[in-house]
Amino acid sequence: MHLYVHIPFCHRICPYCAFFKHTPASTDMKSFIRALGREAESRAAALATNRGGETATLYFGGGTPSMLSDTHLGHLMETLDRLLPVDKLDEFSFEANPATFTEKKVRFWRGLGMTRVSLGVQSLDSGILHLLGREHTPAQALHSVEMLKNAGMPHINM
Incomplete structure (x- = not known):
């Protein structure tokens, strides 16, 4: 089973993007x-049934998931980890904008068990x-790759 979590927030809306998104101020x-946590809990039985020992991926896309604060992401991951333990996943992926994270944030992500960042x-x-309105x-793009490498992120793609 593969689980996609859509984080629909961006600092700026790029003119080419067709995904559902808006700025977080609203x-x-x-x-x-x-609400995301409650949605996951309401589907806990389906998650458990579909897991069945199969390869699993947790993928945060968007929008810009890297905009989430450590506090917000930490709370969401507490809920998700109870339902779908991160240490049992084959991959935990996260989309990131190079302008939206620091070395501290990357270390936090690794601590959560994140295995791939898609820049x-x-x-x-x-x-x-x-x-493109980026x-x-x-x-910054090249520096973000270095930050991810230095934090030991196993997989990085752009």
Whole structure:
């Protein structure tokens, strides 16, 4: 079984993106995280039934999941880990914008058991990044890869 959790928040809405998303200022993040936890709990039986020893992936996509604070992500992961223990997963993936995390945050992610970060790096060309409305620079993109490597993130993709 593979579980996808959609985090629909972005600092800025990129003009090319067709996914459901909005800026976090219009949403009570604490309530959103609680609601996600309640949704997961309401589906706990289905999660347990479908798990059945099969390969499992937990994938946070968006939006920009890396925008979640350590507190919000920690609360959500407490709930999810009870229902689908992270240490039993083959992969725990997370989408991230290079402009939205620090080394401290990456260490927190590794502590949660995260095994893959998928970086939203559409280009390493400043002009193209500007055209796409991206908020990171080529240097930030490359630095984010180094931060992930230094924290021991097993898998990184762009």
